[in-house]
Amino acid sequence: MIESNRLRIAIQKSGRLSKDSQKLLKSCGVKFNVNEQRLIAHADNMPIDLLRVRDDDIPGLVMDGVVDLGIIGENVLEEEQLERQLVNKPAECTKLRELDFGACRLSLAVPNEFSYNDAQSLEGLRIATSYPNILRRFMQEKGINYRDCMLKGSVEVAPRAGLADGICDLVSTGATLEANGLYETEVIYRSMACIIQSTQTQTPSKQALIDKILSRVNGVIRARE
Numbered sequence: 001m002i003e004s005n006r007l008r009i010a011i012q013k014s015g016r017l018s019k020d021s022q023k024l025l026k027s028c029g030v031k032f033n034v035n036e037q038r039l040i041a042h043a044d045n046m047p048i049d050l051l052r053v054r055d056d057d058i059p060g061l062v063m064d065g066v067v068d069l070g071i072i073g074e075n076v077l078e079e080e081q082l083e084r085q086l087v088n089k090p091a092e093c094t095k096l097r098e099l100d101f102g103a104c105r106l107s108l109a110v111p112n113e114f115s116y117n118d119a120q121s122l123e124g125l126r127i128a129t130s131y132p133n134i135l136r137r138f139m140q141e142k143g144i145n146y147r148d149c150m151l152k153g154s155v156e157v158a159p160r161a162g163l164a165d166g167i168c169d170l171v172s173t174g175a176t177l178e179a180n181g182l183y184e185t186e187v188i189y190r191s192m193a194c195i196i197q198s199t200q201t202q203t204p205s206k207q208a209l210i211d212k213i214l215s216r217v218n219g220v221i222r223a224r225e
């Protein structure tokens, strides 16, 4: 690890978790200004650096000890853990606590005209997803054979584009499914945002700062309940 005396926290640069992640840290008394062009934001009043990255990169940065803390969806964390176990890469980190935002579910969905009974209806079909490992675990438990269509984005257009028969994607409000003529058939994973810590490094002073932040997070969330 490139040593730094400052605590590094990875948060999503832009997307569903970014505003709430920033708000939470600010509520914990961390003072910082985000420059949209910059990857790093330095806190003014504490030895903390915020790294603003893609959500998918956050679990790996924490597991590799590049950063100390990360705020991430449990869905992304779970997918990265399964992926790393598969390729024998370090997949450990400590979940400090679940947060009170970022609720979503990973679901199977099919076109409106598809007649769906249960997951067996997908036998032999092609499913587009950005979460191949969570999907595989679910389908293996059900004993269903299917084919992958790996897409990092625009998963919801795959059926209409003729790339897949159904999808496995995140649903929050359901607006994306509806706009694309799809309906949800099966929830395979429920998720909230969470705060995770690296199992590496941690000088006593960094650990003390983490403990302080975590106790403030607990207080902020209790006050919002």
Ligand code: PRP
Pocket: 015, 016, 055, 152, 153, 155, 169, 170, 171, 172, 173, 174, 175, 176, 177
């Ligand atoms: C997810 C998903 C859909 C959208 C669903 O993407 O891929 O695009 O949210 O939300 P809705 O049900 O409210 O319409 P998200 O922005 O969370 O993550 P990503 O940018 O990492 O794909």
Ligand code: ZN
Pocket: 054, 055, 056
């Ligand atoms: Zn993403």
Ligand code: MG
Pocket: 153, 154
């Ligand atoms: Mg998306």
